[in-house]
């Protein structure tokens with residue numbers, strides 16, 4: 001039986017000094033170790049050639065270096081790359097590389113499944129299976145970096161990247177591990193990712209927003225509204241909908257002011273459901289209550305379901321009402337439509353396929 005040990009990449013920066021000290025090693029070994037852990041291609045302890053054999057053995061006895069295996073990789077016509085990774089317990093999670101003009105954006109998962117039950121989301125279908133640990137989240141980034149290194153995307157030459165916690169799972173429902181990830185990513189001696197390049201995307205559960213405010217990490221925040229009033233929000237996002245729009249907006253505004261960044265309000269445009277002018281007018285009123293801007297996200301259709309994005313002129317009309325109301329509003333292009341790039345779709349497809357095979 002394979003023994004599953006903690007992942008060493010789950011450790012936060014301050015834990016490495018005490019770790020090497022415990023193994024009787026000089027302090028500089030901590031920096032050497034951390035540097036190795038940031039290398040996308042370091043998958044075995046033996047590759048850490050400047051660490052003594054004894055230290056490598058001690059580390060290997062206590063920790064696992066790898067927690068993810070790539071099982072599927074799809075590339076869209078628009079350059080979006082989607083990945084399915086298998087975890088050590090057999091569960092799978094998704095990550096996406098979204099090509100931007102200069103830097104890629106890595107969309108990563110923080111949970112297997114999700115408890116929030118949002119209607120428009122494939123991840124919601126199977127409920128929450130478990131939280132990811134920080135090392136499993138960080139390792140997604142390493143795999144994405146390694147992929148870009150081996151197959152560079154035109155125009156994205158260096159190692160700068162944006163990270164959005166917008167894949168599977170609700171980041172504020174797994175705050176303990178997500179906060180560790182932020183510490184690891186923003187550590188000046190390590191990844192050194194600017195807080196400006198990191199975005200937490202939330203459905204807005206009250207307890208989670210309160211934790212975010214008290215931790216004050218300074219990263220960007222996107223709040224999914226789900227509805228233009230509380231009834232709509234509850235219908236589309238049943239679990240986060242227990243937090244009213246007024247509460248979610250007030251807490252988000254507090255966070256936005258303390259981080260010095262405008263909060264993005266995300267609105268999924270579904271034809272005939274969330275594209276009505278009166279909804280846009282209500283959103284204008286909501287968005288005027290704090291330091292907010294709006295992202296409109298045309299629905300990425302789920303397989304076997306009828307809901308779809310509205311026609312472009314409807315989306316533009318919706319945007320115009322918001323802009324005329326004085327709210328900065330952007331329509332986010334839906335990337336990777338041909339490869340099921342929206343949250344949870346690839347995993348769902350694979351589970352269905354496996355289910356069909358096992359029932360034959």
Ligand code: SF4
Nearest residue numbers: 114116118121124169
């Ligand atoms: S949209 Fe986000 S919060 Fe809602 S069910 Fe999907 S993963 Fe969870």
